[in-house]
Amino acid sequence: MRLLVTAILLLLFPASALGEDLSWAYPVMPRPAPLDNLALKHVPGSAKAYTQAQIDDPFNAPDWFPDEHPPMPVIVAQGQKPLVQACAYCHSTTGDGYPQTASLAGLSPAYLRAQMAQFRAGGRKGVLAAAMIAIAHAISEPDDLAASDYFAALRPRISTKVTESDVVPKSHVGPDGMRFAEPGGETEAIGNRIIVLPEDESRSRSRDPHSGFVDYVPPGSVAAGEALVLSASSKTLPCAPCHGRDLKGLGEVPPIAGRASIYTVRQLNDMKICIRSGGSVAKMEAVVDKLGIEDMIAIAAYLGTREP
Numbered sequence: 001m002r003l004l005v006t007a008i009l010l011l012l013f014p015a016s017a018l019g020e021d022l023s024w025a026y027p028v029m030p031r032p033a034p035l036d037n038l039a040l041k042h043v044p045g046s047a048k049a050y051t052q053a054q055i056d057d058p059f060n061a062p063d064w065f066p067d068e069h070p071p072m073p074v075i076v077a078q079g080q081k082p083l084v085q086a087c088a089y090c091h092s093t094t095g096d097g098y099p100q101t102a103s104l105a106g107l108s109p110a111y112l113r114a115q116m117a118q119f120r121a122g123g124r125k126g127v128l129a130a131a132m133i134a135i136a137h138a139i140s141e142p143d144d145l146a147a148s149d150y151f152a153a154l155r156p157r158i159s160t161k162v163t164e165s166d167v168v169p170k171s172h173v174g175p176d177g178m179r180f181a182e183p184g185g186e187t188e189a190i191g192n193r194i195i196v197l198p199e200d201e202s203r204s205r206s207r208d209p210h211s212g213f214v215d216y217v218p219p220g221s222v223a224a225g226e227a228l229v230l231s232a233s234s235k236t237l238p239c240a241p242c243h244g245r246d247l248k249g250l251g252e253v254p255p256i257a258g259r260a261s262i263y264t265v266r267q268l269n270d271m272k273i274c275i276r277s278g279g280s281v282a283k284m285e286a287v288v289d290k291l292g293i294e295d296m297i298a299i300a301a302y303l304g305t306r307e308p
Contacts, residue, residue: 020293024193025265032175043208061088073146083138087147094209095154099196100177105154112148123278156308159212160260168195168216194262215261217301225302235290258308264300
């Protein structure tokens with residue numbers, strides 16, 4: 001019984017496995033409030049207009065800049081009710097994603113399909129994976145192929161700015177899992193965390209793909225991460241032999257340069273505590289085995305500064 005309880009706790013609260021509070025990396029979303037379906041919102045440079053209810057419709061992702069990407073397959077733009085949400089709702093029309101999701105732009109079709117297979121097979125678990133597990137079981141093979149090909153054809157962009165700071169704005173997690181600064185301008189110590197906030201809150205709430213995020217990381221993180229990523233040490237292995245000299249991927253091994261820092265921390269932690277497993281993840285066991293959360297933050301901070 002104790003083993004069963006422990007397993008459930010690890011799935012629901014992966015932060016506990018390292019003895020650290022990682023709730024900042026795995027946001028718990030509050031219950032959403034009713035959305036405005038009357039006032040039209042706009043973003044700079046776009047002729048489109050949407051209400052907030054339309055913007056947050058998981059089965060009809062807003063497309064502010066349709067000329068900046070290839071035509072979206074129906075599964076990407078609208079999903080398939082009742083279980084398969086529009087891919088662009090969580091991952092954006094540009095594939096760059098959001099802090100609470102993942103960037104898919106430029107990943108190979110084979111890698112993307114392999115991840116869907118892992119969601120189906122139980123190789124990827126945890127609270128934040130729950131939606132993708134349901135989608136992976138419900139999506140058709142043609143739609144899976146269409147979505148993979150769409151995101152693979154996109155060019156990844158820099159969507160976050162890594163900033164070292166010992167203090168950060170006080171913040172809260174919104175209904176969609178995105179973090180926002182509290183009104184009033186109060187600050188707090190960053191501690192052993194990465195805090196990601198929108199560059200422009202209004203544009204981020206509108207899912208404007210032209211508006212990015214600031215990844216606040218502890219002072220010294222980038223330099224410490226560079227040492228861990230580039231050189232063998234007693235804690236981990238260098239990344240380049242598998243991910244390429246420029247860290248932009250090698251064959252079917254995914255790129256890690258330019259990924260959102262908080263996403264990288266989640267993946268390293270998930271692999272360490274075995275809620276991400278199967279497939280090629282076995283090759284990461286020696287990489288993550290001796291990493292502490294400070295090391296993961298440092299690695300993520302450095303990779304976030306690299307050109308994707």
